[in-house]
Every structure is written in C-alpha cells, then in structure tokens.
Amino acid sequence: MTLDQPVASKPALARLVAEAEVGGGTPDDDVPLYAPRRKIYPQSVHGKFRNIKWTVLVITLAIYYLLPFVRWDRGPNAPSQAVLIDFPNRRFYFFFIEIWPQEVYYLTGLLILAAILLFLMNAVAGRVWCGYLCPQTVWTDLFFAIERAVEGDRREHMQRDARKWTADTYLRKGIKHFLWLMVAWWTGGAWVLYFADAPTLVKELATGQAPLVAYAWIGILTLTTYALAGHMREQVCLYMCPWPRIQAALTDEYALNVTYRYDRGEPRCSVKKAEQLRAQQLAAGDCVDCLQCVHVCPTGVDIRGGADLGCIQCGLCIDACNAIMSRLGRATGLIAYDTDLNIQQRIEGKPAIFRLVRMRTVLYAGIIAIVGGVMLYTLATRDTEGINVIHDRNPMYVRLSDGALRNGYTIRIVNKRLKYRDFIVSVDGLPSALIDFVGLPPRADGRQLVTVGPDQTKEVRIVVTDYSNTPPPPSTSILLKLIDIDSGETAEVRDHFFGP
C-alpha cells in the first residue's frame, strides 16, 4: 500500500483487514512516518487506450509546440501571431479575439468553464483529465517512451539497474537524461514563444540577442519539465496535485471509473487451477494474477484493490488485461470502465445500470452552456469603444467671473478597433452647457474631435460650463456621450455636475 484509501471498495477493505489480522505477530512500534520512494518501471503496452493516449499526446504536444508559429493577419496595427500574450502592451490575442486587461472576466469565465468541464468529465468517466489530458501525464508518458527506447522495457531496465552498473549502463542513462533535457528545453523554448513574436524570438534566441528574461524562463521551464516529467512523475499525482482529493469528493456511484470487475475476477487462480475448480463445480475467477495490470501502471497502483487515489485512470491496465484475456481465450473487459454499483448489480443477478443523464451531469452541462453562452454573447456584442470619466475632486466646481459654473472632468476614450478613429463627446442633462476639450484645437468646421490611435486609449481633459442664469442644484446628473463620427457608434457614461 502506498496510500490510504478514502473510498476503499469492499474486497480491498476485506483484504486489508485480513492482512492486518494475519500480520499481527510482532507488534511494530517503530512506525515510519516517512515513506521511501518505490521506483516504478512501467511496462510497455499495446491496445485501444494506449492508442488513444498516443493520439492525444501527439495532438496536444503538436498544438503546444507549433501554435506560436500560426499566423493571423490583423493588419498593420497589431501583431500577426494567432495566439499571443502581449505583456508589454497588455493585450491577449487569440485568433480573432483580442482581450484587454479590463476584460479579464473572460479569463474568469474560461476558468469557470475549465473547472465545470473537469467536474463533468469526472461525473461521466472519472479522471479523464488525469489519464489522457493533464500535461503531467502527457509529458511523463513521453519521457517514459524515451526511457524505454534507451534503457529497454520494464524487465530489461530493472535487470540492468539491479546489476552492477557498467559503462553501458552509464552510457544509456547519459543518453536518456540528455534526451530528456532536450525535450524539456524544447518545452521551455516553446513556452516563451507565446509571449513574443515567435519567428523573431527564435531568431534572437539562436543568435543570443533575446532578452535575458526569455533565457531565464526557458531555463526554469526546462528544469521543471525535466524534474516533473523525468523524476517526480507519479509523485506529482500522489502528493502534489489537489485534484485527486477533490475528484474523490465529487464522484458518485454512477460515474464510470477504471474498475476491476471482481465479481468476475475473484477468486484468482491459475488457468490450470481454474479448470480443476470448474470441473468440481467450484467458483473460479478469470483473474490469473499475472500482475500485468500492475506492471503497466504508470503510478504503480494495483487496480484490483478497488478505487485508488493513485489511479489516474489512463486505461493502460485495461489494455494489458485485455491482451492477456485474449491470449487465454477469455472474454476481455475484466478491467473496464465500469462502476462498483454495476458489480453489485451483477452479483445480485440484476442488469447493469449506465446512467449518463442524471442531476449532476445535467447541471454541469447546463452551467457550461450558460457560462459559455454568456461569454460568446458578450464577445459577439463587445463594444469597440468606451468612455470612462473621473470628475475633478478639487475643486468640485469653479465659479467664473461672470457667475457661470464650470466642472472639470478627465475622460479616457477607448478605441478597440485597429484603426484611427475620431470621436466627439456631448453632454446630456444640462441644456445650456458648453463642453470644451482643454488644449484641443478645433477643426475647420469648429468641432473639437478627439483622435484615438488604433487599439489605444486617450486621456483628455474636458470642462463643462453651465451658462444658465438659474443656479443648478448641488448635483445634476449628466450623461457623457461618446460618438464615433464615421460609424456613429456610441458609448455613454453617467456622472454629475456639481454646484454650490
């Protein structure tokens, strides 16, 4: 046992109790509080889930490594990189979407979607994320592949490690670590490309002219990738990641999980013994105790112990077991995506229950649809112009020599289009007020137009003077209207006009 089991299933529990009872010989008072690391040598495996994992690995890594090089033409006033996090200019570009810092709620929305999607995956088929999509899983899988290519499969690797190390051992280990570091370095290198124009940065990196921070981040990510995927591996899932704990609390009896069907597998016995037992009309399980499921497991779990915190549910044990069952001429699916509930059903001779549509999946899907819908709607109807206003705080109002009242405002005009735009600003709510842009020369037609550059904001100071003879109340609500004189698009903001 590497871990305690919060959701230990019955056979696992029974076995543990039995083991505890049997092992009651000499009381071990000196219980170790720290667990030594047990090195895992996962065996290669072929099958459906392995193929799914390879496919996901190729697709996700291809996206990660190549996406920065995808171009997206936005015209002369914006970068032409499809996905770019532009920190110096405070913009995030994602194909046709451009996000400003004040629109960070889109990121909040994405995080909500990501969380609920994770919950939905969990409600449908357990740790889909952990087994196939998590970067830790994908990179660890890649590093395992390299390890097996250089040091051989499980048996060969274990034997070589156990023998006295020879030059060959050292050479192989050297090559392995070199290849790991190369992949890690490439991973770190791809990361920084999301933060600057990728082709330019690659050129700069190659010629040693890139900013120091780029090299530093490549270094950091090289080290983290090398450490996490090469050395930490299952320790990340077992001890560092919070998701297994949360997942265990979010699951229910209908969620499919990689499950050992103990109703069919127990009692374990060899092929020969099974034949003998069956000949005597005695119960014999299909599990031959070949331990293939344990040997292929990347986290060293014995799935036959029931649901396990350490199980990332990658399905490799299913592939391994199916291969053995096929060879023995028995039905596959001794280990499969199933539920403990169905095992009970089968034991009681009832049909299995697969309930995909249930309260939690509907709710999760509903939340995803609503949040996603709201995000799409706001994105589609997103304003391309905006106006913000700050009333002068000192003085609140100014009395002019002829008795007129004046209020000063600092306004910031936002232009989210990638071209220059001319705006006028008008005031509603004060019939006899005049608006003046301080320091802005009027055009030939007498209008004061504010030109805001592409994808920029501009701060201007305006003074609003009320020439009415009747003194206004201490505070009048006014509406500042921004109008794009070419397109007629408007933005509004409400503020106040103060008097004595």
Next chain:
Amino acid sequence: MVDERKDIDPVTGIATTGHEWDGLRELNTPLPRWWLWLFYLTIVWSIGYWIVYPAWPLLTTSTQGVFGYHTRTAIAEDLEALKLQRGPMVEKLAAASLTSIVADPQLLDFARAQGRVAFADNCAPCHGAGGGGAKGYPNLNDDDWLWGGKLADIEQTIRFGARAGDDKGRAGTMPAFGRDNILKPNEISAVAEYTRSLSGLPVEPGTDLALGKKVFADNCTVCHGQEGKGNREVGAPNLTDKIWLYSADKQTIVQSIQNGRGAVMPAWGGRLNESTIKALTVYVHTFGGGEK
C-alpha cells in the same frame, strides 16, 4: 476477530501514528521522504540569504552580504534609469517654446503629466491639489487672473513669483489705508459698500454711496481702474466680477482696506528646472481658465 495491536486501525487495517485523543487515533499516512529532504533544502537555501544579502546586525552596522545589495542604491539606480528614459522628452520640453508645446499633442501630454506631479509637490500646499485655491490663494481654474492668464504670463509668475523680492517678479501691494491713517473709518465703510455694489452685491441701507464713490475715485482707481476692473500690471483684482480672492462680505473687504494686502508667491525659477517650469505653466494653463 478484532485485531489487538494498538498501532493498526481495525477498520482500514492501516497503521496509526500511535497518537490518541479521547479514543480517536490518527492513521499514519507517511509523507514521501523527498518532501522531508525538500524541507531541509529550504533551510540550507535560507542560509544563502545570510551570505548574499545584508542580514546580521553588528554593533554599529550589519553584515553587508556578498551581493552588495542596498535598497538606497537600488532606488538611486532606478531613478537614474528613469531619468535616462525620460531624458529626450525632458530636453525637448525644456527647449520648446510654450506655444509649440501646446500645439504638439505628444509634448502636451508629457508636459501635463510632469506638471501634475510637480504641481502636487510644489503648488498644492497653497493652491490645493487641483488648483482650486483657498482664501487668499487664487483659484487657478477660473478665468480671473491677477497677473494674466496667457501662457507667458503664467510662466513669468511661476518663475519670478509675486512680491517675492525678485526684480522681474510680480509687484504691487494693496496699501493699508486704515492703519496708515489715509482713510477714516466711515470712508472705509462707505468705499467697502461701494465696492460691493460694483459687482451687483446688495448694499446696506442708508450707506452713503456717493462718499464711497468719491473715496474710490480718489484712492482706488490708480490701481483698480476707473470702473474697478483691476490692473494686471500691479496685480490689482477686478472688483466688478463674481470672484473674490478673500471674501465678498463687508467685514473682509473692510479688513483689506484697513490693513492692506500683499500675499507672496515664491519665485520658483531658482528651485525648479526649465522643463518643470514649462510643464507647470502648461498644466496650470490647461486647468480650463487659460487665456489664448
């Protein structure tokens, strides 16, 4: 059969730590050993801070650390870098004429940004954070200027001050007509009422406005003009508008006539550099009251 070993939990079969509280025992979930090593590593790492950064207090000083880091030096370096970064714009601002600064949007923005900071540092104590002024300290937002509201006028006032002893500074004081026995109390009272009447303020019933008018013509017109519209050459306020530097009530006006006025604005020429003075000029001008 329930296991009798105390360190094995009978329900889960997992060893306990041996700790017990009111019958509750803690399952032993061993921490990975590398975690422990990481903990020791952080302790070792912390020793590095002692070595590279100032750390241990000594009798009169402290250990300096091999990096030679000092917060004060770091700030000085940051300021130096900032200066270097702003250098070209500051030079451009210092060299440009006031009218060309206002005409160049980029330079205007820079001047206003610099002016805002300089104003808060130097001017706000008297004129208020937004130039709103106070009793005796002019409001810089309005259209009433003692010494002129054009760019050049404002620059001269900032550079040389008012009544600050500078030859090129603004000069001219309101004499103490009462204290120096130039006017009698009843004359002061009458002229104060007359002054109020110039801007349409109500006059106390029974006031001898004719006397006030005569006193005004004899004593005040030299500076404030025949019609009381003031004179910017000597900083004499316009008495006919709605703006009062001190206050519009009779008592304050009487006080002004009795004891005179002569508020001082310091000369900033020797204290602030060229670009800052220009930035301040433009900033004050763009409060909204600047004259063309």
